[in-house]
Amino acid sequence: MILITGGMGYIGTHLVLELMSGGEDVVILDNLCNSSRSTLQRIVRVAGKAPAFIEGDVRHRKTLDHLFKRYPIDAVIHCAGLKAVGESVREPLRYYDTNLGGTLTLCQAMAGAGVFTLVFSSSATVYDDCAIMPINERCRTGHPSSPYGQSKLMAENVMKSMAEADPRWSVALLRYFNPIGAHDSGQVGEMPALMPNNLLPYLLQVASGQRPSLSVFGSDYQTPDGTGIRDYIHVMDLAEGHIKALQALRCAQGLHIWNLGTGLGHSVLEVVKAFERVSGVAVPLAFKPRRAGDIAQCWADPVKASKELGWRAHRSLDCMLDDAWRWQMSYRRDAAEVLLPVITGTPSLTTSAGSLSI
């Protein structure tokens, strides 16, 4: 059985669906600080059954000990964390507490329970700003520009020391680039907070009429069209990368680092044009100055993951945008029906198999 911390969040839900579709038993631990219990209903709609779910905090050792005693867990995928870069600048202690403290407590509980297989949600943000693209796993780290990035790098370093000290550990640090898209059922996707910061959630809200225009942050970068370039990866390709990493860990000890990206860069304007083509919806733009802390370009060298895991992202940018748009439409349609019980506090799915609050 696999424990997925943060399994009710954007990446976690896609991972849960991918694991369940492969016949794996899954238990989710999530404190719902950035997700909703209604997500369980969406998982059930797609998977046909509910995963076990514990509402609890990854920083809480007793909860973890209880979880490892109650379920026959043999591996953990650790997605629980806080991820808003700007917020991490304003609230650094919260970020270190959750992203670093949560990882420490989880690793201690795992060792206590004799579980030594761990996949960690890391980020390309741990890499230093680098003039040469693509970024491979040997590129320099050490100077992330935000407490968020620092907290991910510090957590990585904790796991590195831990794996060096004790050969029983098998650990994968997966450095994600820019995950976007949604499950192709249109039932599961990213549910951003009220004001999204990332490009795609904002673009989707503009396209669906919730916001007047998309700000394009910087059009004077040294890139072909002057806008920032990133490596957008479909969240289901990302989920498949986790499954491959888990399989690799089951026969390889030690610590392994893999980039999860496509190896392709797309500019902001390319993303907008592709979205307009795929959806048939025009996106009004407002050109603005560069956003503080942004870099001009960033894309992955995914060769190490391809060679060692036999994994490659294969979904196109059009596919990412199409799936994200269908999700946005379905989410908007269902919002009243699905979110009403949450808003009014009516419990939902509290009797689902394995569901429990601690």
Ligand code: NAD
């Ligand atoms: P998300 O916010 O949608 O999901 C994170 C989940 O973790 C949420 O459901 C939240 O409620 C839960 N959580 C937070 N703190 C917790 C705690 N203390 N105990 C238990 N649960 C807790 O984010 P996501 O996009 O799914 O990201 C998942 C992971 O991937 C994060 O660690 C994030 O830093 C990392 N990551 C995300 C991106 C991205 O662009 N989405 C990129 C690189 C890395």
Ligand code: WQD
């Ligand atoms: C992409 C491009 C913006 C919004 C962040 C985190 C990173 C990772 C993924 C967690 C940039 C431009 C954006 C908008 C715009 N998360 N943009 N208008 O900054 O590459 O990465 O999310 O680990 O750590 O830093 O992603 O989607 O915010 O921006 O023009 O309204 O879109 O300037 O060029 P980013 P993003």
